[in-house]
Amino acid sequence: MRRDELGRRAQRLAQEFGLDGAGIQFFRIPQITMQELATYGFLGRYGHWSRGKTYHRTRMQANLGLQRFYEVIVNTEPPQAYVLEGNGAIEDVTVMAHVAGHADFFRQNLWMQGLAEGAARRLPLHRRRLQEYGARYGERPLEETLDRALLLEQYCAPFGPEDVLGAVARGGAALQGWQRNCLEIVREEGIYFRAQQRTKILNEGWATFWHLRIMRALDLAPGEYVEFATLHSQIVALAPGRFNPYALGLAMLEEIAADYGAGPGGDAPREALEALFAVRRYEDDAAFLRNHLTQQVVDRLELFLRRGEAGGRAATVEEARDALLLAVGGGSRPQVEVEQADAGLTLRLRHLHDGRDLDLPEAEAVLGEIQAMWGAPVQLETAAAGQRLVLRHDGGAVTRRTE
Amino acid sequence: MDPWGLDLERGAERDRARHQELLRQALASHLKELVVEEALIGGGERGLRLSYPVLRERRLRFAQDEVELELMHRPDGNAGGSGADGAAGDQPGEEELEWLHDRVSEELHRRWRLPELEGSPLFGSRPADVDRLRPVGSWPNLHRRQSMIAATRRARMQGLPVRLREEDLRFRSSAPDEAPAPDCLIVALRDVSGSMGDEKKLLCRSFFHWLVDFVRADYGPLEIAYVVHHTEARRVEEEEFFRRVESGGTKVSSAYRVALDLARTAKSTGRQVLVLHFTDGDNWGDSDNRVSRDLVREILETSELFAYVEVRPHGRASGLGTALSEVEAPHFRTLRVADRQGVLDALDALFGDAQG
Numbered sequence: 001m002r003r004d005e006l007g008r009r010a011q012r013l014a015q016e017f018g019l020d021g022a023g024i025q026f027f028r029i030p031q032i033t034m035q036e037l038a039t040y041g042f043l044g045r046y047g048h049w050s051r052g053k054t055y056h057r058t059r060m061q062a063n064l065g066l067q068r069f070y071e072v073i074v075n076t077e078p079p080q081a082y083v084l085e086g087n088g089a090i091e092d093v094t095v096m097a098h099v100a101g102h103a104d105f106f107r108q109n110l111w112m113q114g115l116a117e118g119a120a121r122r123l124p125l126h127r128r129r130l131q132e133y134g135a136r137y138g139e140r141p142l143e144e145t146l147d148r149a150l151l152l153e154q155y156c157a158p159f160g161p162e163d164v165l166g167a168v169a170r171g172g173a174a175l176q177g178w179q180r181n182c183l184e185i186v187r188e189e190g191i192y193f194r195a196q197q198r199t200k201i202l203n204e205g206w207a208t209f210w211h212l213r214i215m216r217a218l219d220l221a222p223g224e225y226v227e228f229a230t231l232h233s234q235i236v237a238l239a240p241g242r243f244n245p246y247a248l249g250l251a252m253l254e255e256i257a258a259d260y261g262a263g264p265g266g267d268a269p270r271e272a273l274e275a276l277f278a279v280r281r282y283e284d285d286a287a288f289l290r291n292h293l294t295q296q297v298v299d300r301l302e303l304f305l306r307r308g309e310a311g312g313r314a315a316t317v318e319e320a321r322d323a324l325l326l327a328v329g330g331g332s333r334p335q336v337e338v339e340q341a342d343a344g345l346t347l348r349l350r351h352l353h354d355g356r357d358l359d360l361p362e363a364e365a366v367l368g369e370i371q372a373m374w375g376a377p378v379q380l381e382t383a384a385a386g387q388r389l390v391l392r393h394d395g396g397a398v399t400r401r402t403e
Numbered sequence: 404m405d406p407w408g409l410d411l412e413r414g415a416e417r418d419r420a421r422h423q424e425l426l427r428q429a430l431a432s433h434l435k436e437l438v439v440e441e442a443l444i445g446g447g448e449r450g451l452r453l454s455y456p457v458l459r460e461r462r463l464r465f466a467q468d469e470v471e472l473e474l475m476h477r478p479d480g481n482a483g484g485s486g487a488d489g490a491a492g493d494q495p496g497e498e499e500l501e502w503l504h505d506r507v508s509e510e511l512h513r514r515w516r517l518p519e520l521e522g523s524p525l526f527g528s529r530p531a532d533v534d535r536l537r538p539v540g541s542w543p544n545l546h547r548r549q550s551m552i553a554a555t556r557r558a559r560m561q562g563l564p565v566r567l568r569e570e571d572l573r574f575r576s577s578a579p580d581e582a583p584a585p586d587c588l589i590v591a592l593r594d595v596s597g598s599m600g601d602e603k604k605l606l607c608r609s610f611f612h613w614l615v616d617f618v619r620a621d622y623g624p625l626e627i628a629y630v631v632h633h634t635e636a637r638r639v640e641e642e643e644f645f646r647r648v649e650s651g652g653t654k655v656s657s658a659y660r661v662a663l664d665l666a667r668t669a670k671s672t673g674r675q676v677l678v679l680h681f682t683d684g685d686n687w688g689d690s691d692n693r694v695s696r697d698l699v700r701e702i703l704e705t706s707e708l709f710a711y712v713e714v715r716p717h718g719r720a721s722g723l724g725t726a727l728s729e730v731e732a733p734h735f736r737t738l739r740v741a742d743r744q745g746v747l748d749a750l751d752a753l754f755g756d757a758q759g
Contacts, residue, residue, distance in 0.1 A: 036415040044414075049425055050460050052418030057502070063567050143421075151461055334463045356465040366463050 003089035006218060007096050013214045014100035018277065020107045021100030023078040030085045034069045035059050037082055041193055042074055042119075046127040046185070048146050071095040075196065077116040079103040090220075090227040097214035101207030104280070109203070111195050111284050114158075119192060126185045133178050145179045148369050149186040154333045156190040162338050164349060164370075165190065171343035173375030183373075198329030201285045205249015208235060209276075212250075212265045238301060248324075251297045252288065253279070285328040293321050326354070334358055336380070347374045351382035358382050360391070360400075367393040430510050438511075438750070439605060439743040443504045444612040445645070505551050508616055515617055515754035540574025549573040552620055587625040587677065588669040589618060592658045594682035596633040597650035603714050607681045608645055609746050610712065614679065615641075617754065628665050632658035634687065638665075654687045655680075655723055659698035666705040676706035684713045684721030692726035703732045710736045712749055717741070 014021045029037070037043050039055040062068065070091060074080040081099040083092060106112050134142040155164035162170075169175075169183035196203070215228050236247040253276060254264050260272030268276065279288065295317040303315045305323070315323065325331055334356070339348040347370070351358060363380060371378045371393045379392040388403045430437065437443060536549055554571035591611055599607065618625060629644035630636055633651040636658040658680065666676045686692055703709055709732075713724050720728065727737060738749045 047414050047418045049422040052422035055415045056419045359464045359466045
């Protein structure tokens with residue numbers, strides 16, 4: 001079979017290029033399961049209506065032909081790659097070349113360390129645990145607990161000072177034991193998936209950079225090559241009015257390679273490879289953008305500003321970097337740190353104001369939900385219109401105090 | 404083959420069904436606000452900002468106006484573009500708004516029926532547009548709303564959750580058949596005089612938006628005549644009707660004369676006529692109020708329904724409203740909209756009960 005032969009050679013090439021992509025488990029699944037996987041990030045993850053919302057829309061879009069998932073890779077050890085049933089041979093081989101890059105990234109990038117081990121066992125375990133809670137304490141109390149826990153899903157971090165979700169899980173006086181465990185589960189999975197969110201541009205760029213080289217090294221027949229080229233151009237297509245992380249990541253990596261004399265998609269000299277593998281090892285999207293976004297890349301991708309006073313014209317590299325940094329990883333969410341989280345006392349949170357004011361009514365509602373878990377008063381320090389502002393919820397009312 | 408298969412499918416389906424249920428509850432409890440939501444009915448200044456986070460999980464988020472920079476690839480001529488992958492803020496994109504619009508639309512269609520007069524339906528209930536839609540076609544010609552409506556109809560018949568299937572897809576035909584002759588005329592009269600401030604304009608646009616959405620989606624074939632008026636009245640295209648910003652005095656009789664002409668012409672060809680007037684009742688003078696009242700009586704002779712909707716935040720009936728209260732006919736309706744909450748009430752009063 002041509003498919004098997006090309007697949008074997010693609011895997012061998014990945015290894016020769018130095019990618020840590022061996023032993024990937026491949027599963028072939030139908031479109032409907034693919035849509036579920038793309039929504040949940042893992043087959044057999046715990047459920048919540050908010051995922052049902054995403055799932056519904058994913059299905060709608062796919063049914064309307066607006067979206068198609070060729071593959072989804074799951075960060076487990078060994079990595080699990082899910083491939084769409086009915087893919088053609090060249091699509092399959094491209095996917096194999098692509099996921100070799102992802103597998104390498106999962107295993108070697110520092111932000112990913114320690115996450116893959118045990119994930120295949122722990123995530124289904126979490127699901128079962130929550131199902132048991134639902135059966136024992138009721139579906140609605142479980143849902144309410146998850147609603148509140150997921151409110152803080154973005155506020156969890158494996159390193160550094162205590163994160164908000166961790167603080168509430170530990171010191172929330174109004175939580176029963178099983179509810180505390182719900183928060184811990186949401187937090188653990190939040191950390192697991194956030195690592196992938198904060199490295200999306202680099203990870204997709206990395207996988208695309210390598211599938212391009214592997215496929216070019218395969219000596220495909222002309223017809224096969226045209227098929228691959230068509231697929232590749234869809235992956236990196238610059239749809240006007242949107243933004244393509246695959247294209248950006250690829251363009252930035254190509255730019256690094258070009259600094260060492262490599263042509264786009266072509267062989268990179270040893271120094272270039274060392275530089276590229278170092279980026280893959282140490283950087284997340286924020287570092288990647290700070291260190292490697294250039295004006296040439298911004299121009300080539302025709303990055304435009306949509307909003308603000310500068311809206312509707314080409315971005316400078318500084319503008320593009322600033323805009324992206326506010327959007328990648330956790331940047332699209334307000335950053336909040338814990339100042340004081342002694343159980344039974346006021347929970348003090350501080351919003352790290354980056355020039356963007358909070359939606360205050362929404363923030364007050366969120367404080368109310370946190371307060372319902374924390375038991376004691378909760379306050380959030382932020383700023384609005386340049387003035388320091390403290391929102392405080394004591395369980396009854398919310399107050400705003402400017403200073 | 405895959406050890407997860409069916410069980411997981413049910414898991415996602417359960418989450419989906421639960422979301423639909425929560426959505427239905429949220430929509431029902433926020434319907435009054437959503438009906439006057441500028442982001443949904445379009446034409447507003449606030450663009451895509453929803454004032455009711457009815458569908459969104461609660462999160463700490465930024466105030467929309469603070470999004471200074473957002474990146475996209477070079478726009479082509481008419482690219483609106485929705486939220487950019489990764490680089491977008493978390494405001495709803497156009498697709499999401501369209502989706503929400505359709506949910507509100509479905510909910511309203513579920514509550515409403517066209518009024519029945521003397522035991523017979525006001526006008527035929529042949530599905531609109533469907534004659535010119537095809538079950539096969541190219542993706543750019545996909546008519547999403549009609550596809551969703553078809554799915555909703557089918558699912559309702561089968562007692563299944565609404566989910567789009569291949570068989571529900573409707574495509575615009577590239578060579579449209581000749582449209583069948585409409586057997587109903589709706590005359591929409593909009594007061595665009597200076598006294599109709601921004602808030603009243605919003606209420607008016609909301610009222611007509613959902614009304615047109617309802618009659619056009621579920622019934623037909625029909626023709627809608629859009630008329631705007633201040634001291635003079637004239638017929639305009641749909642887009643202008645909803646966008647119109649004008650000022651000046653008001654002479655309601657001018658609008659009623661146009662309506663009467665339209666009604667008579669339609670009647671002479673055997674069509675049914677429905678006239679709706681949305682105004683603040685702030686008219687030019689008592690003599691015109693009397694003229695208007697007499698015109699209403701004439702219009703009623705050649706129409707199946709005349710609805711006079713007065714937006715009046717507080718206080719007594721306007722001079723025009725008082726004059727029209729003298730008109731007595733079973734098919735003459737006067738409705739009052741006091742505030743945003745009142746728009747849905749007025750529509751409910753016309754088309755159905757609030758029970759659904």
